Amino acid sequence: GQQVMQIPQYQHVQEGEDFTTYCNSSTTLSNIQWYKQRPGGHPVFLIQLVKSGEVKKQKRLTFQFGEAKKNSSLHITATQTTDVGTYFCAGRETGANNLFFGTGTRLTVIP
Amino acid sequence: KAGVTQTPRYLIKTRGQQVTLSCSPISGHRSVSWYQQTPGQGLQFLFEYFSETQRNKGNFPGRFSGRQFSNSRSEMNVSTLELGDSALYLCASSPGTSGAVSYNEQFFGPGTRLTVL
Numbered sequence: 001g002q003q004v005m006q007i008p009q010y011q012h013v014q015e016g017e018d019f020t021t022y023c024n025s026s027t028t029l030s031n032i033q034w035y036k037q038r039p040g041g042h043p044v045f046l047i048q049l050v051k052s053g054e055v056k057k058q059k060r061l062t063f064q065f066g067e068a069k070k071n072s073s074l075h076i077t078a079t080q081t082t083d084v085g086t087y088f089c090a091g092r093e094t095g096a097n098n099l100f101f102g103t104g105t106r107l108t109v110i111p
Numbered sequence: 112k113a114g115v116t117q118t119p120r121y122l123i124k125t126r127g128q129q130v131t132l133s134c135s136p137i138s139g140h141r142s143v144s145w146y147q148q149t150p151g152q153g154l155q156f157l158f159e160y161f162s163e164t165q166r167n168k169g170n171f172p173g174r175f176s177g178r179q180f181s182n183s184r185s186e187m188n189v190s191t192l193e194l195g196d197s198a199l200y201l202c203a204s205s206p207g208t209s210g211a212v213s214y215n216e217q218f219f220g221p222g223t224r225l226t227v228l
Contacts (some may be wrong), residue, residue, distance in 0.1 A: 033216060038146060043154070048160040088154060090217075098167045099144070099217065101154035 004091050006102035014110050019076040021105035023089035030094040032065055032072045037104075038085040046074075079109045113138065115204050115220035122174030123226045129190040132223045134202030136183050142166075143185040144217060145177060148199040157200075160185050161207050189225075197227045 003026045013019050023032065031050045035043035047056055049065035049072060057064045062075045072089055089102040115136045124130050136143050144167075145157040156169040160179035177187040183204075189196055203217035 035217075036218075037152065042219040042221050043203075043217075045218070048216060053125045090154075098156055098159070100156065101146070 004089060004100045004102040005046055006089060009103065010027055010108070012108045012110060013079050015081060016078050018098050019083070019107055020024045020091075021070050021074050021087050021107075023072045023091070025070045027093050027098075029069050029091040032069075032091045032108055033099070034063060034072075034074055035088045035090060035101075036085050037046065041085075043088060054060050061088070067083075076107075079107070081109050081111055083107060084109050115202060115218050117200075117202050117223050119223060120221065121226075123225050123228060124192050125228050126194060128192050129188065130192060130225060132187045132189075132200055132202075132225075134185045134186070134187070134204075134220060136202075136204030137218055140204035140206050140218070141183055142205045142215070143179055143183060144202065144203045144205075145185070145187050146201040147171075148201055148222070149197075150179040154201070157187065173228055192227045194227050196223060199224050 005024050005102045007022050020037045031048055032048040036046055047063050052069050053067045054065040060077045064073045074087055076083055086104045086106045088104045090099045092099055115137055118133045142161045144159040147155045147157055151213050157171055157175055158165055158168040158177050163179045174190045179185045199222045201219050201222045203219045205215035
């Protein structure tokens, strides 16, 4: 079955440093979504990538979808304390509707 | 628009009991998905309902079941509770599409935290 792995599991950064989380799927994905879950909260949708090699930006966040549509990354430039939380990728296999979530990367930002 | 609501927010049960959780999606959303979130296993997909039909199912035992009503509200039931069922149960809704694969984002509710003693 499909597996979506994310690394690293945890990341501590000083405020102002950059942060990247990587997502890898065992199968080709039709699309990938990214979510952020603040401590004690629920996942909140950030973005969806559909095309091979797609790159999207949201202010300090840059999202990439791999050429083979099996991997993705989220990069945050100059982290702020408001970036604290767990970031999840979630992918769908081509032709399927199930959304498989990655294991998540918990980001801690040290002020 | 009101967000996704889930009731109850917290629940304590004992082993062997059964539990029913409720989810009201965003108005107009027809797809409702359920997830189990635990520290060790992360977010795991339980099932998805669309227009009162279970459209997709994750890899959970038959003790986990659900249904969706004509107003898109959904319930999830877990029978013969086990200690390992302690988790945050999240419901998510999306507009959904009929037949074709849905590419829509998921809007999550606050979750029901179930503790099994």
